[in-house]
Amino acid sequence: MIDAVGNPQSILLLGGTSEIGLATVEAFASDRPLRVVLAGRPSPRLDAAKARLEARGCAVEVIPFDARDGDVEVVAKAFTSGDIDVALVAFGLLGDNEKAWTDVATAVELAQVNYTAAVGVGVALGERMTAQGHGSIVAFSSVAGERARRSNFVYGSTKAGLDAFYSGLTEALRPVGVHVTVVRPGFVHTRMTEGLKPAPLSTTPEAVAAVVVDAVRTHKELVWAPAPLRFVMSALRHVPRPIFRRLPI
Amino acid sequence: MSDTQLLHGWGRTAPSLARVVTPRSVEDVVAAVTSAGPRGVIARGLGRSYGDPAQNAGGTVLAMAGLGEIHAIEAESGLVDVDAGVSLDTLMRAALPHGLWLPVLPGTRQVTVGGAIGADIHGKAHHVVGSFGNHVRALTLVTADGGVHELTPEDDLFWATVAGMGLTGVVVRARLQLHHVETAYFKVDTEQIDNLAELMARQSTDDEKYAESVSWFDAVTTGAHFGRGLLTRANHATVADLPAKLRDEPLKFDAPQLLTVPDVFPSGLLNRLTGKLFSELWYRKSPTRMGAIQNITQFLHPLDIIGEWNRGYGPRGFLQYQFVVPEARSDVIREVLERMTAARQVSALNVLKRFGEGNRAPLSFPMPGWTLCVDIPIGPGLGALCDELDELVLAAGGRHYLAKESRTTPAAIRRGYPRFDEWRKIRDAVDPHNVFASDMSRRLELTGD
Numbered sequence: 001m002i003d004a005v006g007n008p009q010s011i012l013l014l015g016g017t018s019e020i021g022l023a024t025v026e027a028f029a030s031d032r033p034l035r036v037v038l039a040g041r042p043s044p045r046l047d048a049a050k051a052r053l054e055a056r057g058c059a060v061e062v063i064p065f066d067a068r069d070g071d072v073e074v075v076a077k078a079f080t081s082g083d084i085d086v087a088l089v090a091f092g093l094l095g096d097n098e099k100a101w102t103d104v105a106t107a108v109e110l111a112q113v114n115y116t117a118a119v120g121v122g123v124a125l126g127e128r129m130t131a132q133g134h135g136s137i138v139a140f141s142s143v144a145g146e147r148a149r150r151s152n153f154v155y156g157s158t159k160a161g162l163d164a165f166y167s168g169l170t171e172a173l174r175p176v177g178v179h180v181t182v183v184r185p186g187f188v189h190t191r192m193t194e195g196l197k198p199a200p201l202s203t204t205p206e207a208v209a210a211v212v213v214d215a216v217r218t219h220k221e222l223v224w225a226p227a228p229l230r231f232v233m234s235a236l237r238h239v240p241r242p243i244f245r246r247l248p249i
Numbered sequence: 250m251s252d253t254q255l256l257h258g259w260g261r262t263a264p265s266l267a268r269v270v271t272p273r274s275v276e277d278v279v280a281a282v283t284s285a286g287p288r289g290v291i292a293r294g295l296g297r298s299y300g301d302p303a304q305n306a307g308g309t310v311l312a313m314a315g316l317g318e319i320h321a322i323e324a325e326s327g328l329v330d331v332d333a334g335v336s337l338d339t340l341m342r343a344a345l346p347h348g349l350w351l352p353v354l355p356g357t358r359q360v361t362v363g364g365a366i367g368a369d370i371h372g373k374a375h376h377v378v379g380s381f382g383n384h385v386r387a388l389t390l391v392t393a394d395g396g397v398h399e400l401t402p403e404d405d406l407f408w409a410t411v412a413g414m415g416l417t418g419v420v421v422r423a424r425l426q427l428h429h430v431e432t433a434y435f436k437v438d439t440e441q442i443d444n445l446a447e448l449m450a451r452q453s454t455d456d457e458k459y460a461e462s463v464s465w466f467d468a469v470t471t472g473a474h475f476g477r478g479l480l481t482r483a484n485h486a487t488v489a490d491l492p493a494k495l496r497d498e499p500l501k502f503d504a505p506q507l508l509t510v511p512d513v514f515p516s517g518l519l520n521r522l523t524g525k526l527f528s529e530l531w532y533r534k535s536p537t538r539m540g541a542i543q544n545i546t547q548f549l550h551p552l553d554i555i556g557e558w559n560r561g562y563g564p565r566g567f568l569q570y571q572f573v574v575p576e577a578r579s580d581v582i583r584e585v586l587e588r589m590t591a592a593r594q595v596s597a598l599n600v601l602k603r604f605g606e607g608n609r610a611p612l613s614f615p616m617p618g619w620t621l622c623v624d625i626p627i628g629p630g631l632g633a634l635c636d637e638l639d640e641l642v643l644a645a646g647g648r649h650y651l652a653k654e655s656r657t658t659p660a661a662i663r664r665g666y667p668r669f670d671e672w673r674k675i676r677d678a679v680d681p682h683n684v685f686a687s688d689m690s691r692r693l694e695l696t697g698d
Contacts, residue, residue, distance in 0.1 A: 133306030
């Protein structure tokens with residue numbers, strides 16, 4: 001159960017090696033020990049993630065999960081050892097945009113992982129959390145989904161789809177008391193963005209985690225990380241195309 | 250007779266969804282208990298617990314107010330026989346014309362008899378009469394197997410049910426011993442006291458001369474007047490104490506509800522500024538005065554004049570932090586208040602009381618010592634502050650009150666209640682498959698593996 005001041009007891013991280021996801025779990029665990037279910041592709045990195053959380057005093061269970069398989073059974077498995085108070089939908093691929101928009105298999109894989117699998121687990125999480133009568137779902141979207149850019153539009157399109165789905169799910173689950181938060185981070189320094197030129201207002205997994213923890217505690221439905229991106233993106237959405245395409249972003 | 254509802258406690262935090270069933274008979278209760286799904290069932294009274302003991306996410310909640318008959322009031326012996334869903338307000342109004350008084354009344358009368366037993370509530374008279382369970386002569390409990398049991402204070406299950414937070418079964422009926430009174434009025438001594446140390450010293454003196462004793466203090470003012478407050482103590486007025494105009498109907502009781510707070514307030518209205526203002530007005534309104542005749546609402550339940558006052562805290566809600574520490578560790582009271590002030594948390598309703606002896610129930614809250622109760626709106630830093638306060642309280646041999654609890658840890662409850670395992674053994678024997686469950690029982694691991 002989540003208590004009166006917003007401390008959860010259990011967290012499901014879908015995308016068990018996601019740096020933002022792990023930072024979020026750690027941020028919650030800094031106040032109270034947690035029961036954590038990590039769902040991800042079996043790998044040394046997943047083992048390391050488990051060890052990292054155990055060192056923080058968490059009780060960690062690992063479930064194999066590959067978003068490319070369209071596997072939503074992972075959600076049912078995650079709920080077998082008890083209630084899940086907070087579920088983080090944190091898996092995703094950035095991909096190489098030039099390859100993605102010219103190669104069918106690459107484009108479809110991005111869409112499958114970032115959008116189709118996210119929708120699948122969203123449906124399953126909605127069902128489980130309605131049945132348990134409480135819970136919070138956090139979906140990691142991206143500012144890249146707010147307006148497609150030439151440099152990043154395949155990834156952006158998948159996040160736009162995820163964002164729309166979870167924004168709708170927010171409304172659908174409101175009457176049953178399940179909270180959904182859509183998080184739109186900007187450029188975050190992680191393994192995913194390693195070697196890329198940081199965009200303005202770039203941030204860290206820990207900073208995004210702090211935004212997420214606050215959003216879950218106070219039941220915010222849509223947040224940007226860092227917060228000023230909300231206004232930046234609001235302006236960028238209205239920039240005329242001839243100017244937008246010349247912007248160094 | 251059932252529908253799905255989001256339920257929360259009086260603090261309006263952490264709502265959850267449950268199937269709500271309104272039983273109209275003991276048979277209905279038995280049917281609901283024996284047909285409970287995997288997430289179990291819990292009884293709910295009038296929802297005055299601050300946290301989550303009367304909600305059951307994904308399971309069944311029994312709305313007990315539907316079981317609300319007063320079966321008998323015996324004026325001479327003072328015994329009453331009531332359904333568990335009868336509110337203390339209803340019972341008090343019905344008993345007063347017979348010259349009978351409920352010895353234990355909490356800060357609101359809007360609680361049910363079942364809830365009063367489940368939380369083993371206390372009132373301003375605790376130092377003399379103890380808690381609610383002390384006045385229960387028998388109770389009827391529906392257990393997980395659908396059995397209907399008559400229990401008396403001879404039974405261990407009786408004492409596991411008193412303060413058992415509904416987790417031993419559903420109390421459906423009880424026989425209570427009331428006290429005899431001549432009037433519905435109190436003869437009240439109010440003392441305006443300049444600082445906390447003196448307030449506590451005054452409250453430790455002569456307390457046994459009063460049937461009721463409590464103090465309110467200011468938790469905003471710092472410096473020399475830190476913890477200034479009002480000590481109010483009273484005895485039941487006799488007919489001879491009353492002014493002539495009240496003597497014709499000494500047992501008459503009117504309790505108007507002046508207004509109901511609409512659900513329109515944003516969070517954050519109670520802040521340092523309004524907190525200061527409120528504290529100043531509250532302190533100034535009651536200068537020292539001895540022997541004033543006050544009615545029940547004036548003396549015991551000033552907040553009952555306003556319906557749904559919890560809405561004033563806005564949608565984020567609030568929590569009430571209540572603990573008790575042994576007499577010898579009264580220093581913790583001051584320490585807790587200093588930490589609160591340092592953390593810039595504002596509480597307007599601050600109640601301090603000295604408890605008398607506890608009772609046999611393993612999970613009963615009161616113990617000889619001081620209990621402090623503060624209301625704090627939910628906001629940044631509150632969780633961390635409360636964790637810090639927990640450590641102070643537990644290290645001093647104190648504990649939390651489950652009827653108010655909404656955020657501590659399973660370990661804190663076990664530390665505060667050394668007889669927890671004894672309670673668990675009795676509970677588990679009568680409910681081995683965990684049919685009874687609540688959000689609180691899951692959060693604090695009061696039941697289950």
